[in-house]
Amino acid sequence: MIKVLYxxxxxxxxxxxxxxxxxxxxxxxxxxxxxxxxxRWADVFGDDQLIMMSVNQEMADPETSLADGxxxxxxxxxxxx
Amino acid sequence: xxxxxxxxxxxxxxxIQNELRMNNPSVGAVVTFLGLxxxxxxxxxxxxxxxxxxxxxxxxALQEILDEADRRWDLLGVRVVHxxxxxxxxxxxxLVAVASTxxxxxxxxxxxxxxxxKTRAPFWKKERTGDGDRWVNARHxxxxxxxxxE
Numbered sequence: 001m002i003k004v005l006y007x008x009x010x011x012x013x014x015x016x017x018x019x020x021x022x023x024x025x026x027x028x029x030x031x032x033x034x035x036x037x038x039x040r041w042a043d044v045f046g047d048d049q050l051i052m053m054s055v056n057q058e059m060a061d062p063e064t065s066l067a068d069g070x071x072x073x074x075x076x077x078x079x080x081x
Numbered sequence: 082x083x084x085x086x087x088x089x090x091x092x093x094x095x096x097i098q099n100e101l102r103m104n105n106p107s108v109g110a111v112v113t114f115l116g117l118x119x120x121x122x123x124x125x126x127x128x129x130x131x132x133x134x135x136x137x138x139x140x141x142a143l144q145e146i147l148d149e150a151d152r153r154w155d156l157l158g159v160r161v162v163h164x165x166x167x168x169x170x171x172x173x174x175x176l177v178a179v180a181s182t183x184x185x186x187x188x189x190x191x192x193x194x195x196x197x198x199k200t201r202a203p204f205w206k207k208e209r210t211g212d213g214d215r216w217v218n219a220r221h222x223x224x225x226x227x228x229x230x231e
Binding site: 005007008009050052054057058059073075076077078079080081 | 202206
């Protein structure tokens with residue numbers, strides 16, 4: 001299983017901050033699964049959306065592979081400072 | 082004191098600067114960047130701001146930025162303090178303070194750290210305007226600023 005976190009605008013639009021999902025090979029597969037939920041999920045994870053992602057608290061990209069127990073996060077481009 | 086602090090409380094700029102320079106006579110320069118909350122953004126008046134972050138990853142991302150600054154310059158001390166939670170106009174949001182023997186390295190390292198913090202550290206601002214709450218969009222100028230260091 002992997003832990004999936006959502007932050008900021010994504011958390012609000014998806015109405016969830018975290019969930020547990022079955023392990024898939026990489027982030028691309030996970031995004032495809034999330035998009036397949038349809039509705040807001042399809043919008044948020046649409047091709048035209050600018051989304052940042054991390055695995056185990058390190059910046060990642062769709063090619064990043066996943067393993068059981070990983071912590072994944074999706075969030076909008078950061079705006080601190 | 083830790084090099085990185087994420088906190089809801091205000092911070093004391095002078096105390097941080099003093100800590101960097103006291104008891105270290107080789108420090109010849111301390112450069113401090115202070116990021117403040119404005120009461121206007123994109124033409125609208127902003128009354129309050131809420132800062133969210135990703136606990137754990139924030140500290141990790143900042144640690145990597147400071148480690149890279151240490152590799153690039155000969156620094157005698159660095160501090161990053163970033164507030165989260167509710168903020169008001171004129172509040173200090175972030176402080177980056179860098180100590181070095183001469184000013185050149187401190188100036189460059191300070192700018193490097195804030196440029197990378199802006200594009201790599203997982204913080205998000207939500208501001209309250211007369212039209213309601215809105216998430217602040219990332220700026221292209223921030224990613225351009227980061228690219229200067231490649």
